[in-house]
Amino acid sequence: MAKNENISISVIRRLPRYYRFLSELIQQGTDHISSRELSKIMGLTASQIRQDLNCFGGFGQQGYGYHVESLFREISKILGLDHPLKAILIGTGNLGRAIALHMEFETKGFTLIGLFDRNPEIIGKKIGGMQIYDTEELDEFCQRQRPHAAVLCIPKESAESLAERLIGLGVKAFWNFSHYDLAIGHEDIIVENVHMGDSLMTLSYRVHDVIEKE
Amino acid sequence: MAKNENISISVIRRLPRYYRFLSELIQQGTDHISSRELSKIMGLTASQIRQDLNCFGGFGQQGYGYHVESLFREISKILGLDHPLKAILIGTGNLGRAIALHMEFETKGFTLIGLFDRNPEIIGKKIGGMQIYDTEELDEFCQRQRPHAAVLCIPKESAESLAERLIGLGVKAFWNFSHYDLAIGHEDIIVENVHMGDSLMTLSYRVHDVIEKE
DSSP states (O other), X not given: OOOOSOOOHHHHHHHHHHHXXXXXXXXXXXXXXXXXXXXHHHTSOHXXXXXXXXXXXXXXXXXXXXXXXXXXXXXXXXXTXXXXXXEEEEOOSHHHHXXXXXXXXXXXXXXXEEEEXXXXXXXXXXXXXXXXXXXXXXXXXXXXXXXXXXXXXXXXXXXXXXXXXXXXXXXXXEEEOSSSOTTTTOTTSEEEEOOHHHHHXXXXXXXXXXXXXX | OOOOSOOOHHHHHHHHHHHHHHHHHHHTTOOEEOXXXXXXXXXXXXXXXXXXXXXTTOOOBTTTBEEHHHHHHHHHHHTTTTSOEEEEEEOOSHHHHHHHHHOOGGGGTEEEEEXXXXXXXXXXXXXXXXXXXEGGGHHHHHHHHOOSEEEEOSOHHHHHHHHHHHHHTTOOEEEEXXXXXXXXXXXXXXXXXXXXXXXXXXXXXXXXXXXXXX
């Protein structure tokens, strides 16, 4: 696998989609697929698919298309899914709880090793078999366990200071659900912001726009 | 407000961010802000901000910058937040429940008017004061209430057929949390896919990439 050094973030963001579609093709028993066929089911152009996959060395064979299972395995490796990294989740309110229970971290590149909250009524309870620790214990826990990533399900007000603290404790990556744009001013850390509210407002714009035109 | 007819989706996707940052500025008591100052706190360039806002007619005054509250009100209107549309939520498992409880629909352009599930143990119970209906009642409910949008928090296996049914019932927009790429093959409906797993895998790629280089 000859990985290109400067792969654009939009190519990277499409990789999980390839991964999902290929996993479905495997389930359906598909052996080989052409970039043309793959482009149809994924809603991309065939040339885009070839370009995307060429960033990672290219996997197709002229005239034979892609071997679905090999491509799936390669993309899985590229995404790092074969070497899960340690992650902790902070804030076990409705959203944090749902993410801890609903999200299959193990198949997405991470192992969830700790849940934290500062609410005394919640600390010590369990979610899906995992105990909730006091955020006061974060320092000690991080020094011992060295998690790479933190999932932030806390209010905006706490996000900035908690993120600073975690960065100080060696956390390099954040999956951020708080309404705080974490990446700004931190070029040294990796952040995926999931601004669910922004997505809902975008939907609002687009529906209103269609209704107005009707 | 002279709205440009062909506003790109990337400009639209930035609007909720403007909305959030302006709302913070109002809370902080800021009256006016230059595109330069706004660009700093938002991590965009000043020219990008001017370009974005010019798509909607432009709101700044040369030399005076933007009046924060007017701009906030205008963006709120552009996003359609002043005229919430009816939405229903289907699938009240961990994630659906969290979204129903956590997300402030009213401030994001929608009014949540119904929750649905097909699990007999859940039907009839309440989430945040709202009753959960049987998905069997969807047809009658939609004919009576005419919801514009549906939030899909159901497994991939059920998503396609349920979406077809809802489209038939007049639902135009989907906020889709299922691992199914709804928009493909439906150019007539509006979909915002929230593929949380894709976001987590993207984070995995990016952290692994940094670690490898260290």
